[in-house]
Amino acid sequence: MMRAWILPTLLLVSGSLIATASVVRGAFGAAVPLLLLFVLLAGLNSPLAFPRSVSALEAQRRSAVDGRPIVYWRAGCQYCLRLRIRLGRSAHQLHWVDIWRDPAGATAVRAANDGDETVPTVVVAGRPHVNPDPAWVRAQLSPST
Known part of the structure; x- marks a missing residue:
């Protein structure tokens, strides 16, 4: 059961790290769309879809x-x-x-x-x-x- 959640979890963690790095650099406007994109990809690749x-x-x-x-x-x-x-x-x-x-x-x-x-x-x-x-x-x- 855990295997099914590895890719979505990696996508969420990666998206969070990238969005955080964008916020730290002061690019808040770029962080939100990037985070939303990674959340969407995680959802599509999860068993929830x-x-x-x-x-x-x-x-x-x-x-x-x-x-x-x-x-x-x-x-x-x-x-x-x-x-x-x-x-x-x-x-x-x-x-x-x-x-x-x-x-x-x-x-x-x-x-x-x-x-x-x-x-x-x-x-x-x-x-x-x-x-x-x-x-x-x-x-x-x-x-x-």
């Missing part, structure tokens, strides 16, 4: 019932972030599994990717798709969900 993760077993159970795709992801992954942002509100219709928090999720991803933990891996109807186009993922959602 993603819908609540469930375990791989729970996601598989729910997907079997409602037919919604499962997205295996990890914090700090630029491709996962791209998928999440491009899905917009549709992202909440998917079952998200953080492979850094769930060893069974990591095992499922390795099984689908010849031993690699390549994310995002989206499982639709039992078939894994590695780093699919967000428009394709959105098209996999039924209109009733």
Whole structure:
């Protein structure tokens, strides 16, 4: 669980140090936008930017019932972030599994990717798709969900 917060924490600490250095030099006007930029980057790279993760077993159970795709992801992954942002509100219709928090999720991803933990891996109807186009993922959602 701590691995997911390393990058956001580093971004916040770096941004704070840079903003403090700007204030010390008397450039308060530059410090505020820099700090806001680092806070935004930290937020986007944190688990907070993603819908609540469930375990791989729970996601598989729910997907079997409602037919919604499962997205295996990890914090700090630029491709996962791209998928999440491009899905917009549709992202909440998917079952998200953080492979850094769930060893069974990591095992499922390795099984689908010849031993690699390549994310995002989206499982639709039992078939894994590695780093699919967000428009394709959105098209996999039924209109009733």
